[in-house]
Amino acid sequence: MSAVPAATILPTRHFEDRGHALKRRNIVEKAWWLFAARGYASVRIADIAAASGMTDSTVHYYFRTKREIFAEALRYSVKLAFDRQIAELHLFPDPVDRLKRLAFLQLPAGERGHAEMSIWLQTWAEAAVDPAWQEGHEQSYRRWSQTVHDIIVDGQNRGCFTLVDADDLTMQLTAVIDGLNIKVLTGMLTPDQMYAQIEKFIDRTIVTPNS
Numbered sequence: 001m002s003a004v005p006a007a008t009i010l011p012t013r014h015f016e017d018r019g020h021a022l023k024r025r026n027i028v029e030k031a032w033w034l035f036a037a038r039g040y041a042s043v044r045i046a047d048i049a050a051a052s053g054m055t056d057s058t059v060h061y062y063f064r065t066k067r068e069i070f071a072e073a074l075r076y077s078v079k080l081a082f083d084r085q086i087a088e089l090h091l092f093p094d095p096v097d098r099l100k101r102l103a104f105l106q107l108p109a110g111e112r113g114h115a116e117m118s119i120w121l122q123t124w125a126e127a128a129v130d131p132a133w134q135e136g137h138e139q140s141y142r143r144w145s146q147t148v149h150d151i152i153v154d155g156q157n158r159g160c161f162t163l164v165d166a167d168d169l170t171m172q173l174t175a176v177i178d179g180l181n182i183k184v185l186t187g188m189l190t191p192d193q194m195y196a197q198i199e200k201f202i203d204r205t206i207v208t209p210n211s
Helices: 018-040 044-051 055-060 067-089 095-106 110-129 132-158 164-187 191-206
Strands: none
Touching: 018 044, 018 055, 018 067, 018 110, 018 191, 044 055, 044 067, 044 191, 055 164, 067 095, 067 132, 095 132, 095 191, 110 132, 110 164, 164 191
C-alpha cells in the first residue's frame, strides 16, 4: 500500500548496544523538535545537548556535525510518515478513499504534523541552494511520490481514476500538496482548508465521473 523506503533514507543503523542506541535516538528526536521549531540555522549543538540532557562532547561522539544530525532528522521524518501509512492505508481498499487518506496523513496538522512538514520545508530550501542536499532530498521524496503513483495506478486498473498518464497525475497531485503545505506553514491556510482543496482536486482531476 505504501512504497517501502530504501535503507538509505531510513534512520541509520549502527552496530551498538541498546544504551548507545537510545542516546543516539534521543539526540535525533530532541534535535528534530528544535530544528522544526527554530530552523536549522538557529539551532546550536549546545542547544541539542541541553535538550538531550547531554554534554556537547557526548553529542559529538554520536554525530560529527549539526548537518549530520539534520540529515538523520529528515530520515526520522521519513520513518514517521511511512509508519503512519503502513498503519492506515491498508484499511482503505477503495483507491479513491486510499488516495484521500494518504493526502490526509500528509497534512501539517497538530504539533507533530507541523513539525514534520517544517523539516521538509527546510530541506527543500537547503536543496534549492546547495547541490549537496539534493540527493538526500530526492531519495526521500521519491518514496512518497511512488506511494501516490502506486495508488493512482491501482485506481486506473480498477476504473476509478482517469486514464491520464499516471506520472503526470502524480506530479500534479504532489505539487498541489506541496504548495498547500507551504501555505499552511506560513499561515495562509488551515489544515482543514488545505484538505478541502486536495479533495476537490482529486475529485475534479483524477477520479472518473461515475466512481
